[in-house]
Amino acid sequence: MNSCRRIWLSILFAALVCLLCSTTLLAGDDPPLDASAQTQSPDSPSSQKAAAAEDDSWHFTVAPYLWFPGIHGTVGALGHYASVHVSASDVLSHFNFGLMGAFQASKDRWVFPVDFMWVRIGDTKGIAQENEFGQTGFDVHVTQTILTPKFGYRVVDSDKFKADILAGIRYWYLGQTLTLEPSGVGRSPSANWVDGLFGARFQVPLSPKAAINFGGDVGGGGAQLDYQAAGTLGYKVKPNIALQLGWRYLYVRYHGDHQFIFDAYENGPLLGMTWDLGGKPPVPPSASCSVSPTEIWSGDPVTATVSTQNFNPKHTLTYKWSSTGGTISSNGTTGSVNTMGLAPGNYSVTATATDEKEKNNNVASCNAPFTVKQPQPPVVSCSASPTTIAIGQPATITMTASDPQGWPMTYSWSATGGQLSGSGTTATVTATNADAGNTITVTGTANDARANLSSSCTASVNVPPVQKCVNIEDWGECTFEKNPKKPWRVDNDCKDTLDKLSLRLQQMPNGKLDIVGYTDEKEVVSEQTLGSQRSVNVKFYLTTDGPNKVDASRVQPRQGGTKGKATHFYFVPEGNMCGGQLEEGTTVDETQVQPQSRNAPAPKKKAKKAAPSAGN
Numbered sequence: 001m002n003s004c005r006r007i008w009l010s011i012l013f014a015a016l017v018c019l020l021c022s023t024t025l026l027a028g029d030d031p032p033l034d035a036s037a038q039t040q041s042p043d044s045p046s047s048q049k050a051a052a053a054e055d056d057s058w059h060f061t062v063a064p065y066l067w068f069p070g071i072h073g074t075v076g077a078l079g080h081y082a083s084v085h086v087s088a089s090d091v092l093s094h095f096n097f098g099l100m101g102a103f104q105a106s107k108d109r110w111v112f113p114v115d116f117m118w119v120r121i122g123d124t125k126g127i128a129q130e131n132e133f134g135q136t137g138f139d140v141h142v143t144q145t146i147l148t149p150k151f152g153y154r155v156v157d158s159d160k161f162k163a164d165i166l167a168g169i170r171y172w173y174l175g176q177t178l179t180l181e182p183s184g185v186g187r188s189p190s191a192n193w194v195d196g197l198f199g200a201r202f203q204v205p206l207s208p209k210a211a212i213n214f215g216g217d218v219g220g221g222g223a224q225l226d227y228q229a230a231g232t233l234g235y236k237v238k239p240n241i242a243l244q245l246g247w248r249y250l251y252v253r254y255h256g257d258h259q260f261i262f263d264a265y266e267n268g269p270l271l272g273m274t275w276d277l278g279g280k281p282p283v284p285p286s287a288s289c290s291v292s293p294t295e296i297w298s299g300d301p302v303t304a305t306v307s308t309q310n311f312n313p314k315h316t317l318t319y320k321w322s323s324t325g326g327t328i329s330s331n332g333t334t335g336s337v338n339t340m341g342l343a344p345g346n347y348s349v350t351a352t353a354t355d356e357k358e359k360n361n362n363v364a365s366c367n368a369p370f371t372v373k374q375p376q377p378p379v380v381s382c383s384a385s386p387t388t389i390a391i392g393q394p395a396t397i398t399m400t401a402s403d404p405q406g407w408p409m410t411y412s413w414s415a416t417g418g419q420l421s422g423s424g425t426t427a428t429v430t431a432t433n434a435d436a437g438n439t440i441t442v443t444g445t446a447n448d449a450r451a452n453l454s455s456s457c458t459a460s461v462n463v464p465p466v467q468k469c470v471n472i473e474d475w476g477e478c479t480f481e482k483n484p485k486k487p488w489r490v491d492n493d494c495k496d497t498l499d500k501l502s503l504r505l506q507q508m509p510n511g512k513l514d515i516v517g518y519t520d521e522k523e524v525v526s527e528q529t530l531g532s533q534r535s536v537n538v539k540f541y542l543t544t545d546g547p548n549k550v551d552a553s554r555v556q557p558r559q560g561g562t563k564g565k566a567t568h569f570y571f572v573p574e575g576n577m578c579g580g581q582l583e584e585g586t587t588v589d590e591t592q593v594q595p596q597s598r599n600a601p602a603p604k605k606k607a608k609k610a611a612p613s614a615g616n
Helices: 002-025 047-054 088-093 492-506 527-545
Strands: 058-063 065-067 070-077 080-086 095-107 110-126 137-157 162-181 190-205 210-221 225-238 241-256 260-278 286-292 302-309 318-323 327-331 334-338 345-354 363-372 379-385 394-402 409-415 419-423 426-430 439-448 454-462 473-479 512-519 555-562 566-572
Touching: 065 095, 110 162, 137 190, 162 210, 190 241, 225 260, 286 345, 302 345, 302 363, 318 327, 318 334, 334 345, 379 439, 394 409, 394 439, 394 454, 409 419, 426 439, 473 492, 492 527, 492 566, 512 527, 527 555, 527 566
Parallel strands: 286 363, 379 454, 512 555
Antiparallel strands: 058 095, 058 260, 065 260, 070 080, 070 260, 095 110, 110 137, 137 162, 162 190, 190 210, 210 225, 225 241, 241 260, 286 302, 302 334, 318 345, 327 334, 345 363, 379 394, 394 426, 409 439, 419 426, 439 454, 473 566, 512 566
C-alpha cells in the first residue's frame, strides 16, 4: 500500500508541475506590445496628434507571444504538499502543443483586449519497483485553457506618455489525464474558476519605431490572489509589425476544494509580436509651399518657404529647391529667387523634402506660383510759362512725371530752338534772333531706372516776328533854275538824275518814292501850285516819258511848300517809321494837277502871294 501511495504522489506531483508550468506560461492577459500605441507614434507632434484625434475608426491587433518562466513555490493535492523549483528548460521539456495569443479591438480611447491560451503538456514515468497492481509506468497529460477578456480606457494619450486603465475577468480551466501502463486504467480530474481583474498599462515612446511598455493587474475570486507585472521593449520592423522582448513576473495563490493547491510565483523572459489590422491607413508625408510676394516686378526678390507634415520629427530632412524662372538659393526650409532679367509671365517654385532615414513614404513635394508683372512706362505731362516770349526772354518748362511702379526716374530735355538749360523736372528756354516768328518746341523725357521704359511730353513757346522800324532815305533832288519861263519843266540835267533814280527804284522790291515839289518864295506864281506841278511832272517822266519806266503805284507826288526851286526825292521802305519820322509835305491830288508837257502853258497865277507854311 505504501508503494501505491508513493506512485500516486509521484503522478500527482508530476501533474501539478505540468499544470503549474502551463498555467504560468499562458497567464498573460495583455498583448505583449500595445499595438495601438505603438502604431500611433507621431510623425509630427502637432499634425499627427490632430490626425489621430480624427481617426475614429476601429483598430485591431493580433499578438502571438511566448513566455519562458521558471517556477518557485508550493503545490499540493489531496492534502499532500511539495516545494517546487523548476527552471524554464524543465518546463519546455514537458511541452507537447499549445496555442496562445492576444487580440485587441480599439476605437477612439476605448480598448478591448482579449487573451486566449490553450496548452497541452505531457510526461511518461516508469515505476521502478514492483507493485501489487503489476503496472510498469504511467502517462500524464495536462490541458489548460485561459480566456481573459477585458475592457479599458486610455486616460493619457500624449506624444511622450500613454496610460490605460483596464478591468475584466480571467476564466481558468485545468484538466488532467492519468493513465497506468500497461493496464490503461486512468483518471481525468478537472477544475475551473473565474477571477475578477483590475489593472493598468503604460507606454513611453522612444522613437517612431521603438517604445517601452510596462504594466500589471491584480485580481481574485476563484483564486485567493493573483497579480502580475511585466515590461517589454518593442521595435517596429514594418509599419504594422513590431517585435517585443521583455520580462514578466506572476504570482498566484489557488486552493480549490483541497484538490489542487497552487501558491507560487514565476518569472522569465517574454518574446512577442504584434500585427496591426484595420484603422485608417498611415498618413503619408506632405508638404506645403508659399511665396511672398506673389506678384513682383522683374528684379524684385521672391522668398519661398516650405512646411512639412507627417514626417518623423526626430529625423532631419533634406530640402531641394527649383524654379521655372530665375536662379534660386536655399537655406533649408527657405528659398530665395533672384528674378533679375525675368520676362513678364507666370513662374513657380518647387520644394522637395526627403527623410533619408526612412525607406518608404519619405518624400513630399510642393510648389507655389508667382507672377512677374508687365511694367508700365512713366506718365508725363509738360507745360510752359509763359507761352509767348520775345527775343532774349526766357520761358520755364515744367514736367510732371510719375512712375506706376514707383521706381526712380531720370530726366532729359531737348528743344527745336532757343538756348536750353536745366535739369530734373524743370528746364529754361531763351529765344534768340533766329527764333523770331517761329515756335520753339521743348521735349521732356522721363526714363525709369529699372525697366528702361520712357515717356515724353512737349510744350510749345511762340516767338513773334520782330517788328523793324524803317528810315526814310534821301535820294537827292532836281532843280528848276535853268528855264525861268517854264520853271515846271523837267530839263535834261534832271532827266539824267531821274534815269538813274528809276533804275535804283526798280532794284528795290518794296517801298515807295516820294517826290516832294518845292517853290521859291521869290517866284511870283503860287508856290503850292508850282511845287505840286513840278512833282507831278517828275512822276510823269519816271512812269511814262522816261526810258526806264517804273510802277506808277510806287511813286507818290507831294507838295512841300517854300524851300527852293527843286523837287526832292525820298525813298520810304515798308514798315514802321523809326523815331517818329514823318513824310515830307502833303499828298498831291493828281485829279486836280495834271502833268505838263514841254510846250504846255504855265500854271495860273494868283493875285496875291500866299504866305509860306512850314507844315506844307
